[in-house]
Amino acid sequence: MKSDYTEGLRGSVPILVSTIPFAALFGAIAVSNGQTVGEATLMSAIIFAGASQLVGIELFGHSVPVWVIVLSIFAVNFRHILYSAAITPFIAHFSPAQKALSFFLLTDPQFAQTLTRGETGKSVSFAWYMGFATTIYVGWVGVSAVGAGFGKLVGDPRALGFDVLLPIYFMGLVLGFRKRANFLGVVIVSAAVSILAQKLVGSPWHVSIGALAGVLLAAVLPPKPVTTEAGPEAETRA
Amino acid sequence: MSELFTPHMTLLILAGAVATYLTRIGGYLLMSRLKNVPPRVDAALNAVPAAVLTTLVAPAFFSGGIDVTVAMAVALAIGLGFSSIPMLVGGWIAVMVMRHLVG
Numbered sequence: 001m002k003s004d005y006t007e008g009l010r011g012s013v014p015i016l017v018s019t020i021p022f023a024a025l026f027g028a029i030a031v032s033n034g035q036t037v038g039e040a041t042l043m044s045a046i047i048f049a050g051a052s053q054l055v056g057i058e059l060f061g062h063s064v065p066v067w068v069i070v071l072s073i074f075a076v077n078f079r080h081i082l083y084s085a086a087i088t089p090f091i092a093h094f095s096p097a098q099k100a101l102s103f104f105l106l107t108d109p110q111f112a113q114t115l116t117r118g119e120t121g122k123s124v125s126f127a128w129y130m131g132f133a134t135t136i137y138v139g140w141v142g143v144s145a146v147g148a149g150f151g152k153l154v155g156d157p158r159a160l161g162f163d164v165l166l167p168i169y170f171m172g173l174v175l176g177f178r179k180r181a182n183f184l185g186v187v188i189v190s191a192a193v194s195i196l197a198q199k200l201v202g203s204p205w206h207v208s209i210g211a212l213a214g215v216l217l218a219a220v221l222p223p224k225p226v227t228t229e230a231g232p233e234a235e236t237r238a
Numbered sequence: 239m240s241e242l243f244t245p246h247m248t249l250l251i252l253a254g255a256v257a258t259y260l261t262r263i264g265g266y267l268l269m270s271r272l273k274n275v276p277p278r279v280d281a282a283l284n285a286v287p288a289a290v291l292t293t294l295v296a297p298a299f300f301s302g303g304i305d306v307t308v309a310m311a312v313a314l315a316i317g318l319g320f321s322s323i324p325m326l327v328g329g330w331i332a333v334m335v336m337r338h339l340v341g
Contacts (some may be wrong), residue, residue, distance in 0.1 A: 043251045073257050073258060158337075161333045173291050
């Protein structure tokens with residue numbers, strides 16, 4: 001079990017490359033928007049979802065009513081509902097307490113890696129899941145605090161080229177799913193709709209709208225008949 | 239100024255944390271109420287990762303500026319044959335070249 005934990009710990013180290021600048025940026029922005037260092041750290045520790053944290057402090061700066069801010073945080077994080085539904089079959093063997101903790105730690109990379117691991121036939125153990133999450137959690141919360149403490153000392157992530165790392169990392173994850181049914185159609189529709197939604201509605205709504213369009217396409221297309229050559233996909237969710 | 243937590247902001251953060259946790263456990267709560275997953279729901283769930291992750295990639299690819307587009311195209315070409323670390327390294331080199339050498 002210990003080796004599963006360390007494998008998880010190591011597995012998410014590459015993610016830190018993109019998490020650390022983003023966490024530092026969040027901390028710096030939070031403090032410049034009127035949060036204390038303690039509040040910025042608390043926010044990272046118990047919300048643990050970067051984009052929604054930035055939306056939250058941005059709206060707070062515009063003195064929007066609290067319930068509107070909370071609703072916005074919910075909307076930005078709406079994709080997690082899809083995530084938790086999709087990983088449920090792979091963590092069915094966790095105890096209720098383990099599940100409760102696992103869902104708290106469910107982030108974009110955690111979701112993608114859990115799904116990738118589960119579908120390539122490796123076991124998704126609680127130890128591995130926690131190891132993978134620990135690196136991300138400690139990095140995110142720790143660097144948020146440091147970023148808040150140092151405020152404006154954080155350099156420009158663009159000049160260092162860090163801003164392209166997150167989209168490239170996600171693109172690698174997308175490529176990992178290219179053997180799936182409907183892959184090309186889903187990617188094209190999600191891409192087109194998210195770009196349109198970003199122009200017409202704005203960020204971060206384009207994430208939920210674009211994803212929903214791709215998912216709907218997959219639901220509407222005729223289901224693939226299960227043949228002997230259907231590949232591993234057909235059996236994983238018997 | 240020296241206080242670590244203000245009541246108003248702390249309350250907002252706590253409410254935001256509850257809202258976020260609801261989204262993280264929501265899909266599980268919905269799924270555990272479905273005994274048999276219908277084929278269309280299964281197909282939809284199957285498409286979730288590619289659909290969601292694409293929305294995090296496409297806008298950067300098409301409207302992030304020419305430097306970002308070039309970097310991501312390089313990374314995409316690398317990604318068709320290699321894993322994510324060469325993609326990240328290649329994309330990063332490409333964006334640094336575009337920004338600091340090409341101008």
